[in-house]
Each structure stands twice: as structure tokens, then as C-alpha cells.
Amino acid sequence: MSESASWNWDTGEKLVANINDWKKKFIDLRELTPSDDGEKIAAVVQPEKGKFTTCLTGDVWEEKFERVYSLKFKPDNQLISLTYRDYVYALAVDHEMWEETFDFIWNLTLTQDGKGIAVNIKRDPQLGAALNGQVWENLYIDARHLAVSPDGTKTASCIQIQPMKTLDIFTYQKGIWTVAVDGTPWEKKFWSIWGPVFSPDSNHVAACVRTGFAQYNIAVDGNTWEGPFGLVWEPIFKPNTNDVVAPIRTPKGTTLAMNGKPIWGYFFNAWRQIFSPDGQKLAAVVVPSFSRWTIAVDGTPWSTTFSDAVLSPVFSLNSKRVAAVVKDSKRWAVAVDGNPWTEKFDNVWDPIFSPDSNTVVAKAERNGKFYIVVDGKVSKKGYESLWNPVFSPDGKNLLLRCVDNGKYYRKVIPINEL
Amino acid sequence: MAEASVKESTKTEDWVKLNRKPVADPGFDETVKNLTTEKIEKAVNAVLNIGKNGARFMAPLETCIHCALCSNACHWYLSHDKDPTYAPVAKVKMTLWELIKRKGKVSPEFMKQVARIVFCECNLCRRCSMYCPFGLDIAFQLGMVRRMCFILGLVPQNILDQTHSLSATLTQLWITQGDWIDTMQWQEEEVRGEIKNVRIPIDKEGAEVMWCPLGTEPKVATYHIARTAKIMNVAGIDWTVAAQDGWDSANMGMFIRDMETMQRVVRGIYDNAMRLKIKRIVLTE
Structure with a gap:
């Protein structure tokens, strides 16, 4: 998310674009994408048969392509799109095309500040990655999952490093997958590898690896923990350290381990772990009893459990509170510190804490309309489309990016007036 | 435990050798060359010793009245002229027992x-359980022997190659992420020639x-994708396919009891469903 302090926080609403007009103007109008600050909205449009381009807050880019996809705004409101025409794919930032072209590009990934723009790339018959237009020197048989370092200077992707003939089950069992960082592969190879993640200092990469028929481990810079384990889930780094935390499955159950050593008790399952902003607390989704889901904080599960699902925990900025989307008996809600909201919905998006950590808001869907829910209370007005709200720096107002009667608005509303 | 009721000879080579037409398969013929009794013992006991499986293994063996x-x-x-060596109880007798x-x-x-x-x-079809007077879950037992294997x-x-593929790529047929997205875009263009403004x-x-197809559809049967797109569009269904791994609903791990890959495949689909906030998952089958 971009630095919101510089945004316009004057309360009121602004009609940014009349989407009804867009619908009349184009053969095809695809999904809308608003900028973080809500000032701009973009979509892939088809102005003439078989030709696509972008429409940015009403301005139609004169360049036309056979395909345009993966629209994404940078925090500075530049619009990134992936394009295809004349048999080549290229990345465009606003109206500037990367000089490098490809046989396919996907997995558009940005750093938090938007300075690092990365994609997986194909140059027949090989695959790899490119960062800010710079293509890896070495390309591979396959490249999947893309991670960009926090400082925006490195990329990592899971690669198939050796060829394998059709149905050659034995070459696979020798290990032909690894991670490449900026195109340089780890020395050690594995059966399978997924979930690469960079350390906070951008110097290390951890990932899940398979090392045998029912053997899994966590590899950090290619070196595995003392194992193997029955299964592992995606690792994370502890903030400001090189310590890695990941769920591991053992004969006793699943627990979280730090650098290979269990640090929690055992559950039927555990995953989606996350550290608090101050790095002192750790929360994860856990299954304390069969088919009952909840959140555990520092190993202690909430007393309330849910039948269907619990999504990733979200910490408050002061690191003291935890909220998560929960699903029980086919209805969605948010639970905060173990207490589910009374109101249930058809869908709920990740909860967002106010800057002072006292208030929780979330976007929710009910009967085809989208609402803002504040501490469990549903807003009076519902919208056709709504994107995640943003708190003003003082926490008093909310920025809504919404479509109402076919018109896209940027609204700043005092939180007590929703 | 069932040892009391299975007290026949336990000599290593004292077992019924079936007179079957050979099945030539490197997954059997080559792999067996690297096996030892010690390796087998370890694998078998890794499955048998799982506490939660104990009762489910032993209760049917103790209960079965043959x-x-x-x-x-x-x-x-039935299709082998009622050869008793194909009877479900015989298959349990010759393997797990x-x-x-x-x-x-x-x-x-x-x-x-x-x-x-x-x-x-x-085929682990479980039809035998329907005929069993005790409803014994023979398919579970033979499935766990598959796990040992x-x-x-x-x-x-x-099937092992497809499970390897699912483990490495979460697709059944070694499909790259780019090829999957490219194929969806290509099929949209193809169908657009027949139905105005069709979308995938x-x-x-x-x-x-x-919609979660099988990997075979983008790999070798793209016309299935075109047909699905036509049905979804004509029916007015608000639909999507996931760009990230976890779109392939083939789950070969389930058949060979590669439980870990099986779980990763299912999790991948649900992760996409929850990421995209969709309400229904529709699978090809």
C-alpha cells in the first residue's frame, strides 16, 4: 500500500469516472482496477473488434494490442499492464514499454514501494524472470512462483534445472528442481519446490522442498533443516532476522518450527503463520480438534473454533490484537481476538485495523451488494462494487473506492457516519 | 491384534505366487530391483504403526468371516470367470494379511x-463393502497397501509420473504456468469467433x-475449454479460472495414496477459491 499521508483526506465524495459511459463506448469492458489512493481507475477495454487497450480514468491509450492483462497500479499511480501483439509480449508502465520482449510473461509482482517490477518470462523454449526490464542471464526448462526481494533488487523463482523425458519417473526422483536467485540456481536439487520467500534483508531465500516419496523439508539458501518431515507448509522469515518459521508435520502432529526446531505444541494442522509488526508475537491458523479451525497466538488457540475455514490472521499495528476471516456453517464473518462478529455474510475480505488498533473494518458481501463493516456493524449503504477501504492516518475517516449506479466514486467518510 | 488369527507359516518365500499374464511396467520392474526386505519392512511398518490406522486395519481382518x-x-x-484369486477377500488375504x-x-x-x-x-470402487454383511471397508485396506507401495x-x-507432475507443478501433465494462462487466452480468442465477446x-x-479443469484439457483437449466457455457464457454464469497453481483438479495422488500431494492439490484449489472470493468450485469430471 502506498504512503497514504499525502493523499487527499478531505471528507466528501468525488465522481472519478462514469463507468456506464465506458460500457457504451467499448465492445468489451473488463474488470475495474482502482489505484490505491482511489484517484484513478483503469480497465482493459476492447475499442474495436479483437483489439484491446487500457482505459485510465476515461483516457483511452491509443496503442492497441491483441491481448492486455494483469492490470496493476504502482503506489505512485503508474499503471502496469502486460501486452501482446505481433507475436511478442511486453510489459508497459503507463504508456512506456519495456525494451525487452518475450514469448510470454506472467506473475506480475511488485515490491511494496513499487520500485521493483518483476515477471516470469518465456523465451522459447526456456523460462526465467525479469526485474525492471533486466532478464536473467540463465533461463531454464520451467520457472514458476516468483518472489521479489524487499529491497527490490533480486528475484527468485522455482526452476526445473534438468530435462526429463516423458514418463521418466526415475530422473524426477534424482531431483531436478531448485530455486534460482537472479538466475543463479542453488547447488542442491530437490524432487519438488514451492513457496520461495526472501529474508527481510533480501539476502536469503527459504522454500518448501520435497526430498523423497513422503519426505518434505524447508530449504534455506539450498540447505535443508534436520529432517525430513511428513509435510511442510510455506515458510516465513522473522522480522529483522534471518530466522525461518514454517509448519512441519511430525508423528505427533503439525507444529511450527523455527530453524528446524519445534516452537509450538501439536495440532491436526497449522499454516498461514504471521509475525506481529513488532516481531514479538506469532499467529497461525490451526486445527486443534478434528475439522475445527481457529487462530493460535504464540501457540495458544482461541477457545472459539469454526467448522469450515479460517483465513490468514491479521495483527493490529500495536501487535496486541489479531483478527481473521472465519467461516462457520457456510457463512462468513470476522473474528477478533477469538470473538466472531454476530453479523454473517456471503463473503468477507481480510479485516483491517485502524492506526490506533481499536477499530476493525472489513469489506463484506451480502445478497450481491458490498458493504463496509465496522466492528461488526454493517454500513447503511451497499455498493455494486467496492474495494478494500483505507484508514486515514488519524484513523477518523475511511477512504472508500466504490461503484454506485454505474459510477465510480472516491469517498472519504468519517468512520462514525458509515 | 490379529496375530492370533493369522498364525500360518511366516517363512519369507512361503506365499502364493499368482499365475498371471505379466504386466510390464518400469514402475514395478525397475523399482523392485532397488528394494530390499529391510526397506519394505520399514515402509510397511511406517503405515501399519500409525496409531490412528491400527483399528481400521485390524477390525476388518478380525471381523471378516470369509x-x-x-x-x-x-x-x-466376475470378468475373470469367477477366479477366486480376484475376490476382494482374497486380495486382502494375499496383501495386507x-x-x-x-x-x-x-x-x-x-x-x-x-x-x-x-x-x-x-479399482478401490468400494462396491465390495456394499455386499459385505458387515460393511467392511476393504477398499480402505487395499488403499493403505497402496500407500505402502x-x-x-x-x-x-x-500414474506415478502424473503424481510427480502434480507434486512439482500442481498440474497433472507438467504444464508451465505461462502455457496455462496462454491457453486460456487463446481459447477465448478461438471461441470469440463463434460467440461475440465470449470471455474466459x-x-x-x-x-x-x-472452474477447475483437468490438466489434460489445456494440454491435449483444448476443445473442452472452448465448450466450457460456451456453456458458461450462454448460461450467463459469472465464472473465472485461477491464474495461479491450484487450477488443475486431477488428483492422482489420491489414487496412489500419495496423501501429501493429494492434500497440496486440494489446498491449492481452495487457496485459489478463497483468494478470489468465489462461491462455488466447479470441477471437470
């Missing part, structure tokens, strides 16, 4: 025959339906 009612449920038995009796101390050749029985002479790599080549929305958040 009435053979299960035989007439089995299409293998022997493995428990010998505590996993069996020869590689024996294990190869076990693998042939559980992979090539039983899987841990040893003693699995038919084709990729990663559309909030769609009603997320």
Missing part, C-alpha cells in the same frame, strides 16, 4: 505381486464460479 459375498460385487472377479502376519518382512518379489494386486486388480515407489509408471475471465475476484 463368506465371500464380496466376490459377486467385484467386476474383476500377509504383510501384517510377516510384520513387513517380505521379499521384493512378494511386494511386486502385492503392488500388482492393489494397483492393477482393484507408494512409500517404496512401487507404483505404475504413468482469468483471476476474476468475486466471480460466482471458479
